[in-house]
Amino acid sequence: MNIAVAQSGGPTCAINASLMGVFRHAVKYDEIKTVYGSVNGIEGLIKDHIVDLKNIIKTDEDVELIRQTPSTLLGSCRYKLPDFEKDESVYKSITHTLKRHNIGAFFYIGGNDSMDTVDKLHRYFTKENIDIKVIGIPKTIDNDLPYTDHTPGFGSAAKYVATTIQEITRDSSVYSIPSVTIVEIMGRDTGWLTAATAVLRANGEVSPHLIYLPENKFSVRRFIDDVREAQNKHYAVIVAVSEGVSPDPEEVGGDFQSGYVDNFGHKYLAGVAKALSKIVAKEIGCKVRAIELNVMQRCSSHISSKRDITEAERIGGAAVKVALDGYSGVTMVFKRVSNHPYIIRIEHVETSLVANKVKYFPLEWINENGHDVTQDAIDYCLPLIQGEQNLQVRNGLPIQFVLKERL
Amino acid sequence: MNIAVAQSGGPTCAINASLMGVFRHAVKYDEIKTVYGSVNGIEGLIKDHIVDLKNIIKTDEDVELIRQTPSTLLGSCRYKLPDFEKDESVYKSITHTLKRHNIGAFFYIGGNDSMDTVDKLHRYFTKENIDIKVIGIPKTIDNDLPYTDHTPGFGSAAKYVATTIQEITRDSSVYSIPSVTIVEIMGRDTGWLTAATAVLRANGEVSPHLIYLPENKFSVRRFIDDVREAQNKHYAVIVAVSEGVSPDPEEVGGDFQSGYVDNFGHKYLAGVAKALSKIVAKEIGCKVRAIELNVMQRCSSHISSKRDITEAERIGGAAVKVALDGYSGVTMVFKRVSNHPYIIRIEHVETSLVANKVKYFPLEWINENGHDVTQDAIDYCLPLIQGEQNLQVRNGLPIQFVLKERL
Secondary structure, eight states, X not given: OEEEEEEOSSOOSSHHHHHHHHHHHHTTOTTOOXXXXXXXXXXXXXXXXXXXXXXXXXXXXXXXXXXXXXXXXXXXXXXXXXOTTTOXXXXXXXXXXXXXXXXEEEEEEESHHHHHHHHHHHXXXXXXXXXXXXXXXXXXTTXXXXXXXXXXXXXXXXXXXXXXXXXXXXXXXXXXXXXXXXXXXXXXXXXXXXXXXXGGGGGTOOOOXXXXXXXXXXXXXXXXXXXXXXHXXXXXXXXXXXXXXXXXXXXXXXXXXXEEEOTTOOEEEOOHHHHHHHHHHHHTXXXXXXXXXXXXXXXXXXXXXXXXXHHHHHHHHHHHHHHHTTOOSEXXXXXXXXXXXXXXXXXXXXXXHHTTOOOOOOGGXXXXXXXXXXXXXXXXXXXXXXXXXXXOEETTEEOOOOOSXXX | OEEEEEEOSSOOSSHHXXXXXXXXXXTTXXXXXXXXXXXXXXXXXXXXXXXXXXXXXXXXXXXXXXXXXXXXXXXXXXXXXXXXXXXXXXXHHHHHHHHHTTEEEEEEEEXXXXXXXXXXXXXXXXXXXXXXXXXXXXXXXXXXXXXXXOOTTHHXXXXXXXXXXXXXXXXXXXXXXXXXXEEEEOOSSOOHHHHGGGGGGGGTOOOOSEEEOTTXXXXXXXXXXXXXXXXXXXXXXXXXXXXXXXXXXXXXTXXXXXXEEOTTOOEEEOOHHHHHHHHHHHHTOSEEEEEEOTTHXXXXXXXXXXXXXXXXXXXXXXXXXXXXXXXXXXXXXXXXXXXXXXXXXXXXXXXXXXXXXXXXXXXXXBOTTSXXXXXXXXXXXXXXXXXXXXXXXXXXXXXXXXXXXXX
């Protein structure tokens, strides 16, 4: 039989490593003949737009370069499958593509939304008695997938945001005047990535002085008090704020939503740091700067976590074995056995448990005042950012694997 | 005798390396007893706030960590000296501090504005027959200092912006819909750093597809045409735009200036990428994203250019010799002897030639259509980003040198 793999959702530094995991593990099994890549996630299966991965990945050097290339080699999508009870046509197209190419297992690397696709496809195949396995491989910098200790992509993003906050802290401390720097970090619904900036404490860094997560109620009035209190101790105050933090519109005299809603119904947020910086300027009147870490936090492969990349490849590889063992409708997960030493086990759970669910940052890991995280959060994050990739460089620039033509 | 050194202007990745150059070179000379650091640039001399550097930098490991720590160890300032003909009091304070501590030479590491300070101090000492040498050591990510081939700090910033544009290019290419990503890069008056993104071509990267510098007249109408043309070839168009690019306010229906003016009369710019993205959204209607590289482009030491850091230290060291040779009122400069092999010579020029002057990006290095740079620009920038720092890391994070107490 053949297998197919696709990547979905927002880019990360580790999603190509999971692709390599599937590919490199699959070629070891005699029963798997061809590993297909579906272009632009599930859209590739709908449109019968698939490629034989061995025509793209030809050498060990290719594998190495793909591992250090961020974003999705095979493209991505934000396509939401309709319920098959209502609209079966898309499912028929997918089934047609899979059967036509004798594909017996489909691996979908993605986040919460992609697991919705895995779950629906699995249920459809079950109903139709179609023997095609569907396996979910987790990926998201947001780290908000339930039943897994963490998600591939998170560790590298965490390493980037912490490293960058440290550098911003040095940068902001040069002048002899008080200042507030507000750094906005990704996290639609959850504060995992923002919380990860606290790992800097392990190296004695005090910054960020204030950390705000969307899991906690946010009051602008308390925020201003927090900043004033922090200014008593630090003349250059650094604030890490999750993009998902949403102040009461009445308190800020406006709405933080950009008004844009995606195919999964998620509202897109815009500019919480900018909005808060205006409030600080008005209420406190000191120098203030808003910084958005923007897409750099999900694609800065040059500072990725080696452990993250390694684990992403391992969990991709493990998924192949799970499919060959006959499982379907399952999502691969990490179980943390211990922190010291850091030991992780790869398992799998029913995708229906994971799909469309969100794993929030534990409220008990937020401090009493709601403006910092606890040592438990640091202990949790720290192992995930360990290790530096041995980057291949040419002309002073990291080499990336780029397809000569669009797929 | 003793000497003093200070850092001024905006932070860079290399300014601490130049400080190390002065310090490590000075301790080799028997005639120099103490190397003082002036806290917050020239303000430290005015207020007699100076520190003995050997009380701060105690071990070789300290030196190594300071070298990989961005921003200014001794703080910075944006203080502009008054003309001594009009107001001599500040000069008297400075002279008092210098004489009190038996300081025979003062080294000022900074950009265009700091050279104004060097020039004025030198002229004052000459007029007053005070034998204190004043030497300027260049520093600015903007690379806009005349008479030097390039400025320390530029190479590291260039390496960061190019590396990041490459990653953003991968990130922006995942979806199957057309998009435009506009990346705003620092450069108040000059486009050197924005132009440096073109070094990616050396590795076969086509992006950035459009490059706009402030040296060239900018037309919003032509910009939209350029984007449309680029979209015929690339479905994810990447635009690198200098913050100093200022469209005709009549064309954009508003002003790009933030309204803030600093002590040197420089206007602060704000949000050209944001403004252009709104125009693209309105005129073309595709997915569009504005990214500000913000302070990260001047403080991302984790991806600094080894050549930049090495040269910064060398030029700092060379300044000590120049002072001991009896020169004053001079600024250290690089002269490029050749590109292949890359050979640089360290010389010095009269600071009066450099102070308050701007070295613009050559118009002949901008292509005819005004939306790209030529191979000459790439050949110029490429040697400056070479080499990777061997970063010292603890807990998965670059170690930085942080003073236990505020100076």
